[in-house]
Amino acid sequence: MGGTRYSGIIILVLLGFLGSIQAQLVLGFYSKNCPRAEKIIHNFVNMHIHNAPSLAAALLRMHFHDCFIRGCDASVLLNSTSNNQAEKDAFPNLSLRGFDFVDRVKSLVEAECPGIVSCADIIALVARDSIVATGGPFWRVPTGRRDGTISNSTEALNNIPPTFGNLTTLQKQFSKRGLDLNDLVLLSGAHTIGVSHCSSFSNRLYNFTGVGDQDPSLDSKYAANLKANKCRNPNDNTTKVEMTPGSRNTFDLGYYSLLLQRRALFESDAALTTNPTTKSFVTQLLQGPLQNFYDKFAKSMEKMGRINVKTGSIGEIRKQCAVVNS
Ligand code: HEM
Numbered sequence: 001m002g003g004t005r006y007s008g009i010i011i012l013v014l015l016g017f018l019g020s021i022q023a024q025l026v027l028g029f030y031s032k033n034c035p036r037a038e039k040i041i042h043n044f045v046n047m048h049i050h051n052a053p054s055l056a057a058a059l060l061r062m063h064f065h066d067c068f069i070r071g072c073d074a075s076v077l078l079n080s081t082s083n084n085q086a087e088k089d090a091f092p093n094l095s096l097r098g099f100d101f102v103d104r105v106k107s108l109v110e111a112e113c114p115g116i117v118s119c120a121d122i123i124a125l126v127a128r129d130s131i132v133a134t135g136g137p138f139w140r141v142p143t144g145r146r147d148g149t150i151s152n153s154t155e156a157l158n159n160i161p162p163t164f165g166n167l168t169t170l171q172k173q174f175s176k177r178g179l180d181l182n183d184l185v186l187l188s189g190a191h192t193i194g195v196s197h198c199s200s201f202s203n204r205l206y207n208f209t210g211v212g213d214q215d216p217s218l219d220s221k222y223a224a225n226l227k228a229n230k231c232r233n234p235n236d237n238t239t240k241v242e243m244t245p246g247s248r249n250t251f252d253l254g255y256y257s258l259l260l261q262r263r264a265l266f267e268s269d270a271a272l273t274t275n276p277t278t279k280s281f282v283t284q285l286l287q288g289p290l291q292n293f294y295d296k297f298a299k300s301m302e303k304m305g306r307i308n309v310k311t312g313s314i315g316e317i318r319k320q321c322a323v324v325n326s
């Protein structure tokens with residue numbers, strides 16, 4: 001009796017131990033099965049990102065969207081099928097970019113070692129490598145993610161934090177994924193690069209509460225400037241506006257400085273200054289040095305890259321990133 005119970009416990013402990021090993025990402029996961037994989041990805045990014053540096057922002061945003069829906073499992077890359085509308089097609093007017101880039105990396109890596117390197121790891125690696133190649137922060141990317149088989153546009157709409165989110169909503173959405181308020185402030189710092197379509201924030205300029213008004217939390221001079229020069233039409237879904245004017249490709253503290261000037265584009269950005277804790281963290285980051293932001297951003301990125309990852313025998317290694325294996 002006692003012996004059976006004892007060995008039962010040992011088995012449970014062993015299973016738990018194996019489970020926890022399976023669930024870990026590791027640095028250099030492909031070092032045995034595809035030792036050149038990370039180098040191939042790195043070289044491709046370095047060779048091509050300089051021709052299109054704005055892709056770095058797009059790839060970083062893609063990684064964020066991927067991780068926030070069903071974990072970092074490349075569900076963001078799947079195409080819609082005749083009976084399923086995929087995440088990709090959830091935001092017709094603020095579409096992500098960079099899918100071709102990821103596909104090209106995938107074919108290089110497949111040529112080197114077929115069926116070994118996941119699309120989920122490729123997204124995480126190209127996001128990091130392209131930010132580093134354009135002069136931004138480095139963060140560690142442990143690998144071993146596997147690819148999911150489900151991509152659902154409704155889930156995307158429900159799970160990507162909304163631009164109009166207040167601090168409570170954003171905090172909830174982040175904490176569901178193991179990210180705290182500091183991570184929220186740090187990861188939002190990604191808005192120091194890249195662009196937004198007018199239609200993503202034009203409600204703040206033209207019709208904030210439905211009576212043709214402006215968002216009072218947006219600097220009125222800046223709002224007037226945007227309306228006169230950039231977003232002349234509230235439904236403009238083609239014009240892109242730099243999030244940090246004049247330094248859209250520079251990963252600096254410009255975003256945090258705009259936050260305190262009430263000139264960041266989204267309500268979700270402005271929300272970070274509505275709470276004493278997050279606001280004082282912003283002020284602290286602004287005191288520099290830049291490397292301090294980089295070090296903290298790196299830790300938050302590594303955390304984001306671990307959200308609900310599929311490892312071990314869960315999921316699959318897709319042959320093509322846009323379709324599940326048949
Ligand atoms: C906190 C909640 C967040 C909200 C509500 C949000 C919302 C948005 C929106 C609406 C855009 C512009 C899309 C367009 O109109 O084209 C955007 C762009 C961007 N976001 Fe966020 N975002 C959030 C967090 C993040 C995080 C955590 C990251 C990455 C770590 C990120 C990285 C980016 C980047 C790099 C861009 C520029 C993309 C480009 O230039 O193509 N965002 N975000």
Ligand SMILES: *[C@@H]1O[C@H](CO)[C@@H](O)[C@H](O)[C@H]1NC(C)=O
Binds near residue numbers: 092093235237
């Ligand atoms: C952009 O806006 C126009 C006019 O409002 C609309 O017809 C078109 O479908 C929109 N495009 C996207 C990609 O949402």
Ligand SMILES: *[C@@H]1O[C@H](CO)[C@@H](O)[C@H](O)[C@H]1NC(C)=O
Binds near residue numbers: 084152153154
């Ligand atoms: C997608 O997700 C929504 C909301 O969770 C669910 O109602 C719907 O059935 C899902 N669609 C498919 C095709 O699984």
Ligand SMILES: *[C@@H]1O[C@H](CO)[C@@H](O)[C@H](O)[C@H]1NC(C)=O
Binds near residue numbers: 167168169
């Ligand atoms: C934040 O937004 C949520 C959802 O829209 C709302 O229920 C809540 O009252 C808001 N909180 C604050 C403090 O405004």
Ligand SMILES: *[C@@H]1O[C@H](CO)[C@@H](O)[C@H](O)[C@H]1NC(C)=O
Binds near residue numbers: 212
């Ligand atoms: C502003 O929003 C309200 C409520 O959604 C709508 O009825 C009105 O037509 C909008 N006004 C403009 C100028 O878009």
Ligand SMILES: *[C@@H]1O[C@H](CO)[C@@H](O)[C@H](O)[C@H]1NC(C)=O
Binds near residue numbers: 091093199234235
């Ligand atoms: C953009 O998409 C959202 C959600 O699908 C929709 O409510 C909005 O009207 C669209 N805006 C434009 C300009 O097409």
Ligand SMILES: *[C@@H]1O[C@H](CO)[C@@H](O)[C@H](O)[C@H]1NC(C)=O
Binds near residue numbers: 079320322323
């Ligand atoms: C996925 O969709 C894109 C855009 O519609 C298309 O160009 C691409 O060929 C598709 N990929 C696959 C593998 O079907």
